[in-house]
Amino acid sequence: MISNRVIQEMLDTEKTYQTSLEQFSQATKQPFFAEGPEIFQKLATATQKFSELSEALHFNASVEMTQSLSNAELTQLRAERMNLIGQFFAEFKSYMSVYEEFLKIKYTSNDAPEQLPFKQLDTFLRRISTLDSASLLIQPLQRGPRYELLIKDVLKRDDELSPESPNKLSDEARGQLEILLNTTKGYLSEAAKREATPGYKFGDITRSLVRKGSELLSAAKSAPSAPENTSAQASGYKFGDYTRGFVSKAYSFWAPTPVAEISTPVLVSSSYSDTPAAQIPSAEPAVRTPPALPPRDMSRVSAVSLHDSDDDFESDDEQTFTFK
Template sequence: MTDVPPINRIRRESTLSRDEYRERIVQEILETEISYVDSLHTCIVYYYEKLQTCQPPILSRKQIEDIFLYFDQVYNVNQAFLNDLQTYKIEGKLSRSIGETFQRFIPYLKVYYQFIGNSGVSLHTLTELEQSEYICSVFEDLRCQIPGTNQLDLRGFLIMPVQRLPRYNLLLTDLLKRTPNTYVDYPKIEIALKEMKKLTDSANKAIIAAERRRRLFLIEGKISGFSGKLVEPHRCYIKEGMLMKVCRKTIKPRYFYLFNDILIYGIGDSNNMVISQVVDVANIVVKNVEGSINGFELFTNKKSFVVYAIDQNEKQEWINEINKAVEKMLNTLRTRNQLNDDTFIKPLFVPDDTVVKCMICNKPFSFFIRRHHCRFCGKCVCNDCSLMRLPQPPLNIFERTCSICVDRRLLSAQPIDKDLIRSSLFSLDSISIEPTSLLLK
């Protein structure tokens, strides 16, 4: 028997009556459920149970649980759902009982939300295991043991529950269109569709959250030197990339990760990075470097500096994403009454090689007259112009202070905060430093 060409199939379907088309949808719901439940059972028998019972053990109990958490519960719920559909089919009641059956089982289908919520952990565990050629060969042997044509790999089976909920939505939507509103099952189909859409929306949010956790797990495996846990429920990945950081003596490449609550940078690349600094997003101020195509300034409560992106588009993207993250975090902190408006933002240090004389007394720097930086304004000054030490928030450690900042702080008795940095009252004008040796413009 040959397949019907698509155009002929469309014509054939267009000739069906409303009731005939409706019966076809009902039959499709039953047939796809049979195939779906059979696939779930195949995964349990040929992957889950074999991995649990194989000797010697290939995976730990925790690894198996991380991969298959809630999978067997999804199978049990759908097996019971299928049993009811088949019972109604035998009794000749299926066509007028679809809505009622879905409505009755939707509360149990919420197990999908739990299963999908674990998918980030599941896929991350699989990714780590697949680094081993031996485990990959074991998975392949298990796949080849599956009889028939349904020889999917493990990932193929695990993605099925994620794909099933949208399929239910499509089938119920199509069924409702083909069901007269006077039909006995119409109100129950309508309610079932509404509840299924809510469940699917929740599942979609769980998918997004799971993907977010998976991304954080991957990043956590690539960085070192982070104190605490990178993977947190509230943390979202936003952007990453290489930027050229202007240090005191030279310009160095640094890899940056931006999250919704922190900015991390360090030495390395996208595969491996040693952290140099972690900064709370709420304590970041971004300023454009006037006259520079690719440069912008990052002011933070720990360290401030100029960075250069590879091109103008990349620069603007970084500025926009950081500003959006800062604004969102500040709004969140204000809502919780946790915003600290007195946070001290470190000044931008003037690079050593851009200054040949003290920026206060104009003495030329030499072997005997060394460069120093004021910790409150960032100016490059001589020792005579920075004899004083004043406490710097938040730890109030006494830091080198130039004579101008001493006068200013003694008169105002106020810390330098983010608003002052934004208005440039306590910072230098944007420093135009172009790393021409790196061919950045």
């Protein structure tokens, strides 16, 4: 068991996020949803993927926080976590355009029949949740900065290791993480500075996302605070070209990894404190206690294979990196 504030804060809020995804999943099983527009099916597919990744990340982090593991097991566990985070950001990039399309149809159409399924969706969600569809469906985007902090934490702890440490990141692995972290921080910072541009309404939802991102990116330097339940409802909202652009560079090199490959180590993480962890606060549903880990091959991760690509971050082509 270890003590890690960044992981603990992720665990404290992950179940609330999963509850929101489950509430939308309930909506997808209603008759009106199946008869709705094509965007509904895109949202159902995307949120299902986010739900699966969230469950896997929560389980992975819970094991580290609640079980006594060997150094080899910790190394593999953290490698799997970086793999999952990479998959999340690949989905994050494509989800931006899906969410934009959803808002555009919901808030710009004057066609009553076209608006009916959206009203039915909000009516159903209001019966089981305090959020409407727009506020609920933005949560995967708001989750991005929280997961980004996990990457930042790996880099921070790697800085504290001696060059001789067996858990020290390779130069190639560290470089890939720094590309993702620095590009994301740069675009979030730029987005925060331009809440409005000529001819463009930078709506409440986008402001909420940027504000939340700024708070989370600075959280590692501040004292822990109680999780904030941030929600916003867009009225007449248009999800503009700028918001699309600020993530296109940040996540262009992440390629989705099949679920079957989630357990494949892709990154050697740094060591953590051996200080006993505080008990994970209970939540609804309760945090599950992971079973003992089965024996696994803990072969040393030592070399990096980087796929060559002449494309820069302006390209939509994705790059991947794997560890051998």
